[in-house]
Amino acid sequence: MLRNAVVLWWMGVREALAVHRCIVFLVLDESKALGKAVLHCFILNGAILLGSILAWDYGLQPAVGWLLRVLVAPVLGSAAAGGGRWLLGAAFQALWLAPVYLVTMLVSCGIYNDVAKHAYLIKMRQQQAGAGGGSKAASAGGAGGGSGAGAGAGAGGGLEDAAQELYRVVLFCIFFAEVSVVGKVPYVGYGLNVLALSWLYAYYCFDYKWGLQGVRLTERLGYFERRWAFFAGFGLPMAMSTVLLSFYPGAAVLAVLFPIYILVACDCDVNAAHDRVIGPGGAAQLRHLPIFALALWPTQHVVQLVTGSSNSNRSRSRAASRPNERLGVGAGAGMGAAGADGHGGVAHAYR
Numbered sequence: 001m002l003r004n005a006v007v008l009w010w011m012g013v014r015e016a017l018a019v020h021r022c023i024v025f026l027v028l029d030e031s032k033a034l035g036k037a038v039l040h041c042f043i044l045n046g047a048i049l050l051g052s053i054l055a056w057d058y059g060l061q062p063a064v065g066w067l068l069r070v071l072v073a074p075v076l077g078s079a080a081a082g083g084g085r086w087l088l089g090a091a092f093q094a095l096w097l098a099p100v101y102l103v104t105m106l107v108s109c110g111i112y113n114d115v116a117k118h119a120y121l122i123k124m125r126q127q128q129a130g131a132g133g134g135s136k137a138a139s140a141g142g143a144g145g146g147s148g149a150g151a152g153a154g155a156g157g158g159l160e161d162a163a164q165e166l167y168r169v170v171l172f173c174i175f176f177a178e179v180s181v182v183g184k185v186p187y188v189g190y191g192l193n194v195l196a197l198s199w200l201y202a203y204y205c206f207d208y209k210w211g212l213q214g215v216r217l218t219e220r221l222g223y224f225e226r227r228w229a230f231f232a233g234f235g236l237p238m239a240m241s242t243v244l245l246s247f248y249p250g251a252a253v254l255a256v257l258f259p260i261y262i263l264v265a266c267d268c269d270v271n272a273a274h275d276r277v278i279g280p281g282g283a284a285q286l287r288h289l290p291i292f293a294l295a296l297w298p299t300q301h302v303v304q305l306v307t308g309s310s311n312s313n314r315s316r317s318r319a320a321s322r323p324n325e326r327l328g329v330g331a332g333a334g335m336g337a338a339g340a341d342g343h344g345g346v347a348h349a350y351r
Helices: 002-017 019-028 033-076 078-130 134-151 158-182 189-212 217-226 228-234 236-243 247-266 270-278 293-307 309-321
Strands: none
Touching: 002 228, 002 236, 002 247, 002 270, 019 033, 019 078, 019 247, 033 078, 033 247, 078 189, 078 247, 158 189, 158 217, 158 293, 189 217, 189 228, 189 236, 189 247, 217 228, 228 236, 228 270, 236 247
8 A cells, every 4th residue: 555655645745746738738729828817827926026026036136135234224223224124115015016926816716716617628628629629619619618617616506606616715724724723833833834735735726627527525535535645646736836835936836837747637637647546446455544534614604794604504514415416426425435347436537
């Protein structure tokens, strides 16, 4: 089991670094909307956010420090000059960098969703064309791309989708808080922090695809926890881009690279990777790792406080009892359940 886990982890790293596959999406995108969305993300996070950080670190801050040493230090002393430099740095972060960071992150969320939708449609058209349905796929994609991409996410009904989205947001806010706390543990905190961030970022990348396919949240989590080794490797490059840098530069670099990882995830076949390592249906042999277990209990209580206990319980029981017709998966395919092929609730993820 350990050898298989290491091999799957390494395959996840290699899949994440195979960024050349993004070129296929850009070439097949006849509308060029995908390329525009990626370019907008690069400009927003690379030129504006990261550019602001670099301009301050390598331009404004040295210039301000020199002026303070020349003009203020001889009159008020070096301590006053140092304090003035610190105050100007704090003012820059509070009045410019933090607002720019918040705005770019909010706008980027919409861009990431657009990137995933366009990539999903391109992949579906490519598959249907290979199966002899190219003309039908092209007409569907050209006539109503946005509605086609949203069909999967809305398969469960608007109210249930909203409840799942609320649950998902709360769950990963709590999980991110746990990741931050784990990073403070002596000796092993750094390694655990990198591992947890790898899982978190990997889930973010694949969650767009699963949402467009109409996969319910419990099935996404169960599928992810069965393939914890692969996803730990897939998220490692993103995690390292943040832990090796300070907060704002790391966030900017990750935001620039994230659309690329979304495209890579859209073209990634996790099931095939598992089959190559441990054989068809072998995912059931890799022990289920309850990555999100600690975050589930407080999430349920937070959602109950927000939505009301009775409504929350009814929605959860209704979601658990209703099978996912689109995937052909029963209620038992929730947390960590594996289907007959060993691939669980996301066995029909597009390849």
